[in-house]
Amino acid sequence: MFGYVRPSAARLTEEDMDRFGAAYCGLCRTMGRRHGQAARFVLNYDFAFLSLLLWPEEEGEPLHRGCMAHPLAGRDYFPENPALALAADQGMILAWWQVQDALADPGRGKGKYRAAAAALGGAYRRARACRPAFDRTTRLHLERLRTLEEAGCPTLDEPADAFARLLAGAAGEVEQPVKRRVLEQLLYHLGRWIYLVDAADDLAKDFASGSYNPLIRRYGLERGALTEEAREGLAVSLDHSIRLMAAAYELWDFGVWSPIIRATVYEGLFLVGKAVLDGTFQAGAPAFHAARRNKEKL
């Protein structure tokens, strides 16, 4: 997970932003409590979004307390619930295998990934003990992805499918059959979208280092940028996956989280995809996070 999944700030009310912030802080605390302080550093808004999708019907009441990052002012946060625990465990497992994947990639520097692996080993083992089936399927899909990448797979859809299946596996523990079906479809296409957006974001870097990138192979690119034809073709794939995510979202009542999910699947993902394709995407905290911080300063 890479921090690409963001709601459109313009569509959120202050109440929505506060609630999402409380879910984010709740997930941060849950990761720390379940897997140790190092685990909190892998947290991003993609994992927070996953927790909203998995959230139980009862919203719960946020609490308020100081934390490492905000010792004096404190922050509202949702106390641990099954969705936060599941998202924390799955997020930790995904982050671990992402680090392992980077270590196995000959085109990437190893220093920071070796340090991350050393810091996160204990947290990963605890998460794996809680969700052995998810860990197993994640590893299998990443092995398939690596095999495709090493073979220089010339299509977009096959490697994207491997990552999509991996993410769809996060719905495996959802008990309600209809919700599980909806989330499997939504997460499958979210996984496809993340893989393809990440490929576009890394294109210049991968081209320079000679690393595998599905866009280079698919469109026969001769430099580290998309041609007009490749850009249009990729946009069709991205929009198609978002459309299928939105269609799935409409088939389940996500309660108080609906405005945030709607602002993500109907606008946020399009804006991020457009920014990545335009080369203007900025990693880091999304706009509404900054808006929340500014509000606190006033």
Added chain:
Amino acid sequence: MTDPYEVLNVPSTATDEAVKKAYRELARKYHPDNYHDNPLADLAQEKMKEINAAYDAIQKERSGRSAGGYAQQQSYGGYQQQQQKAGADPAFQRVRMAINRNDLGMAEQLLGQIGDHCGEWNYLMGTICYRRGWVDEARRYFQTACQMDPGDPEYRQTLNYVENNREGYRPEGYEVFTSSCGGNNLCARMACFYAVCMGFNTCGMRMFCC
């Protein structure tokens, strides 16, 4: 029975016009076009039935008679059924039957046993990819099918649909797309009309097409 006003998300004091507007919005959202070749089409179909029943109940309650109107025009196709081609190779007919059962693994396996990668082979491979959500591969197979059999209307209509029907349902006011062309131009609308309303023939409620 669930409160019909709750289903349409309007108060019981809503005007007829407001009820109709809410109904139209929900019908647009769960329209078969949005769930064409979608593994969740059955769930959308259930939603559509619920919405139709609610609208019909409100109309009955308010007018003392059956609503007719949109509710009775609904026809939810769900998955597109692959029609058997007259005189087609039985091996391809078996593939189409497997696709209709949504047994995509079997359909792919059967195609793998056919050595002649003709237009039909490419068309069916594209259909399998499209049902999996692999739109890039689907387009490539459909393009090859069209190049090999340029006179086949089924291949051409499907390619038009895949290349132009990008918009789907969007709530009012949401208009951002990844690229500058969101499939909202005249060409896309015409292609959507041709492929969906005339080619695939899955939409009973044609007034909401495009």
